[in-house]
Amino acid sequence: MDRDTAKPDVDAFPGSNARKWVEFHGKNAAPSEYSHEFVWDVTREADGPFVTDVDGNVLLDFTCHIGAAPLGYNNEKVTAKLREFDLVEPMKIAGQDMYFGAGPTPEESAVPGSSHLMDELTEVSSQYGMDTVFLSNSGAEAMENAMKITHDSRVPSKYGVAFDGSFHGRTFGTLSITKSKEVYTRHYPQLSGIETVPFCDCTGEDDGDRNCECGFFAGEGSQLRTMLAPEGGRINPEEIAFLALEPIQGVGGYRFPSEAFMREVAAVTDEYDIPLVVDEIQSGIGRTGEIWASDHYPIEPDVIASAKALRVGATISRSEIFPAEKNRLGSTFGGGDLLGSMMGTFTLEAIQEHDLLANATRRGEQAKELLRDDSPASVEDVRGKGLMLAVEFDTADRREAVVTASLERGLLTLGCGEKTIRLLPPLDSSEREIKLGIGIFLDAIDAAEAVDASSKALR
Numbered sequence: 244m245d246r247d248t249a250k251p252d253v254d255a256f257p258g259s260n261a262r263k264w265v266e267f268h269g270k271n272a273a274p275s276e277y278s279h280e281f282v283w284d285v286t287r288e289a290d291g292p293f294v295t296d297v298d299g300n301v302l303l304d305f306t307c308h309i310g311a312a313p314l315g316y317n318n319e320k321v322t323a324k325l326r327e328f329d330l331v332e333p334m335k336i337a338g339q340d341m342y343f344g345a346g347p348t349p350e351e352s353a354v355p356g357s358s359h360l361m362d363e364l365t366e367v368s369s370q371y372g373m374d375t376v377f378l379s380n381s382g383a384e385a386m387e388n389a390m391k392i393t394h395d396s397r398v399p400s401k402y403g404v405a406f407d408g409s410f411h412g413r414t415f416g417t418l419s420i421t422k423s424k425e426v427y428t429r430h431y432p433q434l435s436g437i438e439t440v441p442f443c444d445c446t447g448e449d450d451g452d453r454n455c456e457c458g459f460f461a462g463e464g465s466q467l468r469t470m471l472a473p474e475g476g477r478i479n480p481e482e483i484a485f486l487a488l489e490p491i492q493g494v495g496g497y498r499f500p501s502e503a504f505m506r507e508v509a510a511v512t513d514e515y516d517i518p519l520v521v522d523e524i525q526s527g528i529g530r531t532g533e534i535w536a537s538d539h540y541p542i543e544p545d546v547i548a549s550a551k552a553l554r555v556g557a558t559i560s561r562s563e564i565f566p567a568e569k570n571r572l573g574s575t576f577g578g579g580d581l582l583g584s585m586m587g588t589f590t591l592e593a594i595q596e597h598d599l600l601a602n603a604t605r606r607g608e609q610a611k612e613l614l615r616d617d618s619p620a621s622v623e624d625v626r627g628k629g630l631m632l633a634v635e636f637d638t639a640d641r642r643e644a645v646v647t648a649s650l651e652r653g654l655l656t657l658g659c660g661e662k663t664i665r666l667l668p669p670l671d672s673s674e675r676e677i678k679l680g681i682g683i684f685l686d687a688i689d690a691a692e693a694v695d696a697s698s699k700a701l702r
Contacts (some may be wrong), residue, residue, distance in 0.1 A: 251653025258298025338579020496660020
């Protein structure tokens, strides 16, 4: 496959082979979130955003596996380095109980391991004074450990703060701070002491005219500030272990915070020394045109939780926040995923070597301009930072119709929130690929509108 000339080529979607794979998978798999019947054929050609399915359809993937494949498929920027290493068994070791290396010294290592990845992560987080990392297997584990270390450093604490619309994972602990769809949390037990306040993405940036409709700002203050005892509230800020924030909400609908909101979060957490835990699981590792989405805003994170594009889970903070006592943290495979550590390090190296932060910014601006210039009235909003893009529609039905019409034309997209489609092209997307993908997307919007107009005419 030649990435420079490849185009989507779809005969029928889903094809007969895909249907067989889906049926076979469903025989034993628990029900989960399979967004569409795309079945990647790992034995066939794929490059960057282009991928072949089990029926030979070539698709353009603008989901990047919900950000977990930041450079798309078989990208030479990563695979060329990976080929230099002969894979070994076991690829996962008991990483909290054993060390591993690839040569006599770290400087002479043939390939990067978990130690190198942690060194890279502290380097790209040094603006926040972070010098310590705990590696794990997933984003949920990264957030769980963020909650644990802040509780440990704030003994005796009994509160945590979360935001409406948030999604932090599917473990009991992370579900307690997940405040989006009820299906995620219904009937599951919750941690006590979790307080919820609005996530403010309202328009109006000036302190004197916030135009706040969500209720976060009220009168002269904010709900976050006024719930604290010194401000007349009922909660002692010294008993708050953490404030958990997605700098940009993902599952909740690609909601971008107002500047006034982020200034207030920064002010309150700084004034009362409340640890700020930022969930960068979907927004981090270059997706927004900065390594961390937090870098766009006036906040100072105390803990960063990362995963997805990093290929492993990581809880990043300062040494004084982490417990000094051994066995307060642990994980069988944490820090022991050889392949994941290599891939995470190679991804960070590719971002730096190929200037992909700047590319994500340029291509994101290109995509937004194309969408804003040519979108019909059914598109209520186009927003994004870097290549973390969102298109919000007038109705949920319209959103679903556009997802389907895009698939039929060979473009993979994903819904989020109530009526929004998220677009996550690879970080090294070219001008041609963005133009091609957005063109298909706009065609899909037109097709969905035509079907809607036709159905209305028949009523």
